[in-house]
Amino acid sequence: MTALLEVRNLSKSYQGVKAVQGVSLQVAPGELLAMIGPNGAGKSSCFNMLSGQIRPDSGRIHINGSETTGLSPERIFRLGVGRTFQVAETCLSMTVRENVQLALQSWSTGLLTLRAFTGRLDRNFRPQADALLALIGLDDEADRSCRELPYGDIKRLELAIALAGDPKLLLMDEPAAGMAMKERILLMQLTSRIARERQLAVLFTEHDMDIVFEHADRVIVLNRGQLIAEGSPQSVRADPAVQAVYLGSGALYAQGH
Amino acid sequence: MTSLLRIAGLFLGLSCAGQALAADIKIGEINSYSGLPAFTEPYRKGWEMAVDEINAAGGINGNKLVVISKDDGGKPGDAITAANELVSREGVVMLSGSFFSNVGLAVADFAKQKKVFYLAGEPLTDAIVWSKGNDYTFRLRPSNYVQAAMLAQEAAKLPAKRWATIAPNYEYGQSAVAVFKELLLKARPDVEFVTEQWPPQGKIDAGSVAQAVEAAKPEAILNVTFGADLVKLVREGTTRGLFKDRSVVSFLTGEPEYLDPLQADAPQGWIVTGYPWYGIDTPEHKAFLDAYQKRYNDYPRLGSVVGYSLIKSAAAILSRAKSTDTADLIEAAKGIPVDTPFGKITFRAADHQSTLGAFVGKTAVKDGKGVMVDFKYMSGSDFLPSEADAAKLRP
Amino acid sequence: MELYVVQFLTGLANAASLFLVASGLSLIFGVTRIVNFAHGAFYMLGAYIAYSLTIRWQTPLGFWLALLVAATAVAVVGALLEILLLRRIYHAPELLQLLATFGVTLIVEDAVRLLWGPEDLVGPRAAGLSGAVSVLGRPMPVYDFVLILLGPAVLGLLWLLLHRSRWGLLVRAATQDRDMVSALGVNQKWLFTGVFALGVFLAAFGGGLQIPRDAVSHFMDLSIITEVFVVVVIGGLGSIGGAFLAAVIVSELNAFGILILPSISLVLMFLIMAAVLVLRPWGLLGKPLSRARSMATREAAAWKPLSPAGRSAALAATIGALCLPFMLGDYGVGVASEVMIAIIFAISLQFLMSVGGLDSFGHAAALGLGAYGAALSVQHFGVSMEAAIVIGPLVSAAMAVVAGWFCVRLSNIYFAMLTLAYAQIVWSVAFQWVDVTGGDNGIVGVWPSDWASSPAAFYWLTLAAAVAVVALVRHLTFSPFGYALRALRDSPTRSATIGISRQTIQHIAFVISAFLAGLAGVLFAFLKGSVFPDTLSIASSVDGLIMVLLGGFGTVSGSVIGAIVYKVSSIWLMSNTDFPRLILGSLIALLVVAFPQGIVGTLQIWMMRSRLFAGRPQEGTARLAETGGLS
Structure with missing residues (x-):
């Protein structure tokens, strides 16, 4: 099986501080890969390089067979990458449905055709948007303003937006952060199901180890910008290097035992 | 009941007075009062004094002269709004005034378009009487x-x-x-x-x-x-x-x-x-200076002379025209002699420029x-x- | 050689007073994010009060005491203003404070005229410092040396205050991250008041320093305000050191520039600012701004296309407007035409600001280029009004293609300042290129075609244009393009990850907006029969901002109401009062406090509130709490 996301030797420094050093990883279609590590380990920098927000200093990124190193987020979106953020990024002034409709319109026709000027967004791609909202269970909230939504719903909306571009790869930065426990589990179950059904590659970060060990097919561990462990949840949990990193915080075992 | 009648009578009287005023001769005046008060305040004093002198001496062929003054804030666009108000709403028989050259040019062009007589006071630009001169516009001050x-x-x-x-x-x-x-x-x-x-x-x-x-x-x-x-x-x-x-x-x-x-x-x-208002000893200027100082307890600036002479010129033109028709005003203004604090001046027929000096x-x-x-x-x-x-x- | 040394020193002396005023502005902006338009007014007020004191205290000590007393007095006025006016509107959209301080500027302008009279005042020279010293055989004023020393001294004092005191620490922290300060449990209110007062003190002291060099006049505020904004932006907003550096650079380039090209000083600093912003988008020593908090609170209520009831109301308003010429005289119809043109101008700016989040401070460029494009084609090629109506907006749009390419690379206040530079550069071309544009004397004789020459016909033309433009802007707002533009405003990060390319979309919006403003410009030219550089002036850009803010920055087309209210009241005040600025300024300050979301925006909130409370009281409260609609 060929990898959908292939990263080789990715590095990035900020003013001499090495945020990410020589990280390599692969994610296969249908696979959920969790990236864990303490705060400041370089997870967000990695994500931002993969989705094009920042340029790597060195290393190469291939997505679905094309090299995407240094491409803009807009170009990377067109190659089939959906992204959610640690702190949700949605358009607060629009309704829930409009958020999805905009992503659908952008994916299908772009926003610079003549019809992008002549048409009305709220009439376009309505069934598709409603289907996506039904999928994540936000169909009842479709007409509400995004600003009125509870934070957990906004995080789910982000998933719907990310799915609107018919992605091959989902990059999810702490998808469940800020949600209630029940919601977290539902969201991750939903994500796993969608990934398997649509053969999506999913790379996600998460602080909640229960979620990681429950839903990830594989886990990679970053510390101080370097990859220190990789493997199945069980093998990573047993890895002494990982234990050393998490020693004291207890996060790794708090709920595992 | 009688008091009610009296009040009604008062209103009647007021409205009659209003009608009498409507028969007065109205001149529109536009200047940068809020934008350039250092010039326009003495200027206003000058023309107010002229209005009172003219009316005290019997007005324009027996009619009372009224000046309706508007602010242009130093902007040509606002001057046109004011000119419109004066012409369309107040029914003035001529426009006068302005300080800045661009305001003067804008009003002059408005005068040409709307066929209204315009007597420019201060604008110094040569264009207003020469390269952009028109039949309707005359200018008082010595130009650039x-x-x-x-x-x-x-x-x-x-x-x-x-x-x-x-x-x-x-x-x-x-x-x-x-x-x-x-x-x-x-x-x-x-x-x-x-x-x-x-x-x-x-x-x-x-x-x-x-x-x-x-x-x-x-x-x-x-x-x-x-x-x-x-x-x-x-x-x-x-x-x-x-x-x-x-x-x-x-x-x-x-x-x-x-x-x-x-x-x-x-x-x-x-x-x-x-x-040099303090050192001019011609009789015309002495009379002007005395009247001004007596009235305002202040000395005149050049703006006072311009304002005073502007309205004196307008009155002379109206008196000579014996009509408020624009064409008659233009004819009357050509070559008209006017007495000013600086002596007698004339508005030249060929270029509508007065011979006021400095x-x-x-x-x-x-x-x-x-x-x-x-x-x-x-x-x-x-x-x-x-x-x-x-x-x-x-x- | 001697010349260059003396010229350099002269430049440094000029830089000192510029720096003092600019540092105050930078400090205020850095901490409170207030774009303090009244800074020039405080500078002027400082000079007036110092004038009154220096003519009484003509001793070496008395002079400096007078400056300090005057600056303190003005700082107290500033603090009161902050407490009474600005504090009430801190949670309103940021630019509302620009509007409030603009109102204050108008009030101060008329107030000094009332208190000190209309004439320019010339104060005494600084006692003991009135002479000259010889520098390489050339005399140079002693006072200039005092200024040269004073600049770095003030810079040093400010540095000490900011780096060696707890208060300074808080100020620096607030400049970096405002939320952090409130998290530290510091009373943010008094920190803001303190910073505002200090900034005002510096401005007023800078004004007093001009007494031995300059005349004190009611033009002082406007002559300095843009310069200090430019200096602050070149240096980097919130950076005191940057302000110093920028003041020195601007003053020195000016001092030497006039040796080579004497007419350069009109536009020089805007050229420098444009160059700096293109190369260093956050100014020389500035840092990227943390995201503006206004982003989240722009709209008062969710935007929807007009409901059937809304459509009926709009139709009724249009029919009412159509009937105006039967009710008003020629003058009234002329004013109504002017209002229609103001609506087009305002709505074109609102599209950029409200939908695009692009706050242009130079929208006059678009207006004026339309007007000049039309007037020049009438004058030089004798085209008809009908053709000019097409040419004008195209000229404006074409220029916006070029300028927009640079401007949309920036955001927030830096975008605003680059558009300001653009407008000033265009203005100076219109002002200086006398052979083509007629310079300050403008272009006259631009009158409508015969069919549109009656006031009523021309009014109907402007009404048709206004209705079409408002409808078009509303349509665009709800088109996919409009949503893309709004998405970029709401969340640039999200937009990028759903394939919306920021610069292209914003560039197109900039051009569309310029095209529409250009139409307003053409109609303005034909209404007035003439075009002058003041169409391109900062005042004209500010008019646009006021109309948008007054109507409702967070609405789709609230500026229609803003334009009507502002235009009608300013024309009426100009015609009927002796102190139009005093009254207009007070009116603006009142409106800002009464309608912090603009007239339409605030009304929408009231309506939403009453509807929610009437219907489902509990949910209504909860929803409002979430939306922040009550804040």
């Missing part, structure tokens, strides 16, 4: 050209050959310098202009400008700046020795509006155009205040091109 010609005549008498110019960087400054250069070079082909400084109006960087002029080693300097720019230039230039052993020729600096704020800092020995003299400091000395009145008629030549300048 006349001021330049008066100063060039004096400048030609100086031994200086190397000249520098300092002028605000807009049409007024540019045309003042251009005309002065042309006329001085005609009189003195041996003269050369060694540097020109063009500070932005209101934002002169006086130290740097003074230094830059000094560096060109001129023998004489032409100044066209005024207002706050003039204050800065005089202060910096004096401290830096720019004016030492150099002749300076300066536009408008002798007008009280610009000379008085300088007080003891006033420059000495500059050749200027202006208005005083040319030297500045000095007396009792801690700037004054003009050794001045004489120069009539506009001696400096304007002949009427035949001027007519050719019009479209």
Whole structure:
């Protein structure tokens, strides 16, 4: 099986501080890969390089067979990458449905055709948007303003937006952060199901180890910008290097035992 | 019941009075009252005094003269709004006033379009009666050209050959310098202009400008700046020795509006155009001065003379026309003689420019205040091109 | 050589007073994010009060005491203003404070005229410092040396205050991250008041320092305000050191620039600012701004296309407007035309600001280029009004293609300042290129075709244009393009990850907006029969901002109401009062406090509130709490 996301030797420094050093990883279609590590380990920098927000200093990124190193987020979106953020990024002034409709319109026709000027967004791609909202269970909230939504719903909306571009790869930065426990589990179950059904590659970060060990097919561990462990949840949990990193915080075992 | 009737009668009387007023002759007046109060406040005093004098002397052929005054805030666009209000709503028989050249040009063009008589007071630009002149527009004040010609005549008498110019960087400054250069070079082909400084109006960087002029080693300097720019230039230039052993020729600096704020800092020995109200002993001016001081307990500025003469001119035109029809007003205005504090002037038929002149003299400091000395009145008629030549300048 | 040394020193002296005023502005902006338009007014007020004191205390000590007393007095006025006016609107959209301080500027302008009279005042020279010293054989004012020393001294004092005191620490922290300060449990209110007062003190002291050099006049505020904004932006907003550096650079380039090209000073600093912003988008020593908090609170209520009831109301208003010429005289119809043109101008700016989040401070460029494009084609090529109506907006749009390419690379206040530079550069071309544009004397004789020459016909033309433009802007707002533009405003990060390319979309919006403003410009030219550079002036850009803010920055077309209210009241005040600025300024300050979301925006909130409370009281409260609609 060929990898959908292939990263080789990715590095990035900020003013001499090495945020990410020589990280390599692969994610296969249908696979959920969790990236864990303490705060400041370089997870967000990695994500931002993969989705094009920042340029790597060195290393190469291939997505679905094309090299995407240094491409803009807009170009990377067109190659089939959906992204959610640690702190949700949605358009607060629009309704829930409009958020999805905009992503659908952008994916299908772009926003610079003549019809992008002549048409009305709220009439376009309505069934598709409603289907996506039904999928994540936000169909009842479709007409509400995004600003009125509870934070957990906004995080789910982000998933719907990310799915609107018919992605091959989902990059999810702490998808469940800020949600209630029940919601977290539902969201991750939903994500796993969608990934398997649509053969999506999913790379996600998460602080909640229960979620990681429950839903990830594989886990990679970053510390101080370097990859220190990789493997199945069980093998990573047993890895002494990982234990050393998490020693004291207890996060790794708090709920595992 | 009787009191009710009385009140009704009062209202009736009021409305009758209103109708009587409607038969009065109304002149519209537009100026930059909120934008340029230093000029417009004395100006307003001047024309208010003229209105009262005219009405006290029987009005216009027995009709009462009423001036309706509007503010243009210093913007041509707002002046057009005001002109519209005066013409369409107030039903004035003519427009008058304005200070800035661009406002004057805008109103003049409006007058042409709407076929209304316009008597411009202050705008100095030559264009208003020449290159953009029109049948409906007449202008009172001596123009840029006349001021330049008066100063060039004096400048030609100086031994200086190397000249520098300092002028605000807009049409007024540019045309003042251009005309002065042309006329001085005609009189003195041996003269050369060694540097020109063009500070932005209101934002002169006086130290740097003074230094830059000094560096060109001129023998004489032409100044066209005024207002706050003039204050800065005089202060910096004096401290830096720019004016030492150099002749300076300066536009408008002798007008009280610009000379008085300088007080003891006033420059000495500059050749200027202006208005030495304290030293003019013609009977016309004495009468004006006495009346003005008595009425306002203040001395007149040049603006007062302009405002006063403007309305006196308007009244003369209306009296002579014996009609408020625009065509009649234009006919009446051509060549009309008017008595002003500066003596008799006429509005030339060929280019609609009045022959009002200015005083040319030297500045000095007396009792801690700037004054003009050794001045004489120069009539506009001696400096304007002949009427035949001027007519050719019009479209 | 001597010349260059003296010129350099003169430049430094000029830099000092510029720096003082600019540092105050930078400090205020850095901490409170207030774009303090009244800074020039405080500078002027400082000079007036110092004038009154220096003419009484003509001793060496008295002079400096007068400056300090005057600056303190003005700082107290500033603090009162902050407490009474600005504090009430801190949670309104940021630019509302620009509007409030603009109102204050108008009030101060008329107030000094009432208190000190209309004439320019010339104060005494500083006692003991009035002479000159010889530098390489050239005399230089002693006072200039005092200024040269004073600049770095003030810089040093400010540095000490900011780096060696707890208060300074808080100020620096607030400049970096405002939320952090409130998290530290510091009373943010008094920190803001303190910073505002200090900034005002510096401005007023800078004004007093001008007394020995300059005349005190009611033009002082406007002559300095843009310069200090430019200096602050070149230096980097919130950076005191940057302000110093920028003041020195601007003053020195000006001092030497006039040796080579004497007419350069009109536009020089805007050229420098444009160059700096293109090369260093956050100014020389500035840092990227943390995201503006106004982003989240722009709209008062969710935007929807007009409901059937809304459509009926709009139709009724249009029919009412159509009937106006039967009710008003020629003058009234002329004013109504002017209002229609103001609506087009305002709505074109609102599209950029409200939908695009692009706050242009130079929209006059678009207006004026339309007007000049039309007037020049009438004058030089004798085209008809009908053709000019097409040409004008195209000229404006074409120029916007070029300018927009640079501008949309920036955001927030830096975008605003680059558009300001663009407008000033265009203005100076119109002002200086006398052979083509007629310079300050403008272009006259631009009158409508015969069929549109009656006031009523021309009014109907402007009404048709206004209705079409408002409808078009509303349509665009709800088109996919409009949503893309709004998405970029709401969340640039999200937009990028759903394939919306920021610069292209914003560039197109900039051009569309310029095209529409250009139409307003053409109609303005034909209404007035003439075009002058003041169409391109900062005042004209500010008019546009006021109309948008007054109507409702967070609405789709609230500026229609803003334009009507502002235009009608300013024309009426101009015609009927002796102190139009005093009244207009007070009116603006009142409206800002009464309608912090603009007239339409605030009304929408009231309506939403009453509807929610009437219907489902509990949910209504909860919803409002979430939306922040009550804040």
